[in-house]
Amino acid sequence: MATTGKVIKCKAAVAWEPKKLLTIEEIEVAPPQAHEVRLKVVATGVCHSDYYVLYEDIRDYAFPCVLGHEGAGIVESVGPGVTRFKPGDKVIPLFASQCGECLLCLSDKTNQCVKNWTVDEKNMESKSRFTCKGKVIIQFMGTSTFSEYTVVREVALTKISDSAPLDKVCLLGCGISTGYGAAINTAKVQPGSTCAVFGLGAVGLAAVMGCQAAGASRIIAVDINKDKSSKAKEFGATDFVNPKDYKKPIQEVLMEMTDGGVDFSLECAGNVDVMRCALESTRRAWGVSVIVGWVDVKDVSTKPVDLICGRTWKGSYFGGWKSVQSVPKLVSDYMDKKIKVDEFITHTLPLEKVNEAFDLMITGKSIRTVLKM
Ligand code: NAD
Numbered sequence: 238m239a240t241t242g243k244v245i246k247c248k249a250a251v252a253w254e255p256k257k258l259l260t261i262e263e264i265e266v267a268p269p270q271a272h273e274v275r276l277k278v279v280a281t282g283v284c285h286s287d288y289y290v291l292y293e294d295i296r297d298y299a300f301p302c303v304l305g306h307e308g309a310g311i312v313e314s315v316g317p318g319v320t321r322f323k324p325g326d327k328v329i330p331l332f333a334s335q336c337g338e339c340l341l342c343l344s345d346k347t348n349q350c351v352k353n354w355t356v357d358e359k360n361m362e363s364k365s366r367f368t369c370k371g372k373v374i375i376q377f378m379g380t381s382t383f384s385e386y387t388v389v390r391e392v393a394l395t396k397i398s399d400s401a402p403l404d405k406v407c408l409l410g411c412g413i414s415t416g417y418g419a420a421i422n423t424a425k426v427q428p429g430s431t432c433a434v435f436g437l438g439a440v441g442l443a444a445v446m447g448c449q450a451a452g453a454s455r456i457i458a459v460d461i462n463k464d465k466s467s468k469a470k471e472f473g474a475t476d477f478v479n480p481k482d483y484k485k486p487i488q489e490v491l492m493e494m495t496d497g498g499v500d501f502s503l504e505c506a507g508n509v510d511v512m513r514c515a516l517e518s519t520r521r522a523w524g525v526s527v528i529v530g531w532v533d534v535k536d537v538s539t540k541p542v543d544l545i546c547g548r549t550w551k552g553s554y555f556g557g558w559k560s561v562q563s564v565p566k567l568v569s570d571y572m573d574k575k576i577k578v579d580e581f582i583t584h585t586l587p588l589e590k591v592n593e594a595f596d597l598m599i600t601g602k603s604i605r606t607v608l609k610m
């Protein structure tokens with residue numbers, strides 16, 4: 238390609254400072270180095286985790302940066318040593334890497350990888366191929382899909398079907414895979430079981446979809462936004478509960494509804510108090526509760542006795558999927574109509590309207606906005 242080996246100038250949404258609107262800038266994207274791939278981003282979803290880094294994470298540690306980790310695109314060029322990708326391949330960048338060689342990748346107990354971008358947060362600047370106005374711009378999560386071009390490590394990229402619609406399957410780069418996998422892989426929801434899902438954004442709705450796919454007989458969807466009720470039912474929820482409609486704690490409401498608690502619960506709101514509610518909504522003798530919502534600046538707590546009697550509290554990172562090998566299969570499942578994706582997309586906007594996409598999410602008006610480049 239004409240651009241191979243050259244710096245590409247393109248548009249990106251830059252987060253210069255925490256808690257400030259993103260601004261559209263012209264950035265320079267350097268060619269990929271050894272074992273890196275440069276891609277043209279075609280579309281990207283906007284996930285709550287992007288919002289979290291910008292507005293909710295009090296550590297404010299990764300600025301200036303380009304956010305975005307739910308993208309899909311086409312390989313533009315590859316760096317030395319890259320054999321699995323070639324220009325023109327359709328790909329999904331992965332915030333969760335799978336090198337296939339490390340101790341963790343070789344274990345079937347985890348989807349963690351020692352080469353995850355976040356493992357080495359100290360060297361964020363040296364890992365970036367972006368500059369703007371003479372400054373290095375951090376490629377947050379190693380993906381930075383709020384840009385027309387990005388460079389990712391080959392261990393954090395997967396090739397997908399040539400016929401996959403990139404403006405839809407981008408959502409399998411995070412939210413849908415996360416919620417769906419949290420129910421199937423992490424909670425291991427069983428046929429005939431009773432489930433509760435707290436928080437009905439894309440992650441929570443995908444968890445509802447996962448509970449249904451696993452054969453749950455009752456799925457109670459919980460959200461403080463009453464407008465999420467119909468969407469939850471479309472994804473397979475049998476009941477909708479709004480905690481604002483009750484004076485007593487929501488875990489008591491769920492206990493009564495299920496005569497002693499649900500078998501499985503999933504927290505997809507990103508709130509430590511809701512995590513506790515989700516745990517305490519499960520049956521004391523065997524309930525399993527999975528934390529999916531992202532919080533790394535607060536503690537979560539419960540009474541030890543609430544675990545002693547038999548509950549299990551777990552967490553789920555990217556739905557437990559080993560990313561490189563699983564995402565292409567999830568893309569095929571979507572194309573074979575085994576999982577929903579289109580139904581999550583409520584808005585499509587140009588990259589320039591990324592701040593509007595955050596507003597739509599945080600005011601509960603969207604499930605997912607897809608930004609097209
Ligand atoms: P979202 O903002 O679209 O949805 C969150 C939902 O939670 C909203 O519907 C909101 O009304 C609801 N909610 C808020 N407070 C609540 C409460 N007290 N009780 C019940 N519901 C409540 O977010 P999303 O993009 O779906 O992401 C959900 C969470 O998952 C976020 O915390 C995100 O950072 C996290 N996440 C984690 C992973 C992972 O690998 N574990 C991956 C992606 C996203």
Ligand code: ZN
Nearest residue numbers: 284286411412
């Ligand atoms: Zn995400």
Ligand code: ZN
Nearest residue numbers: 336339342350
């Ligand atoms: Zn690995």
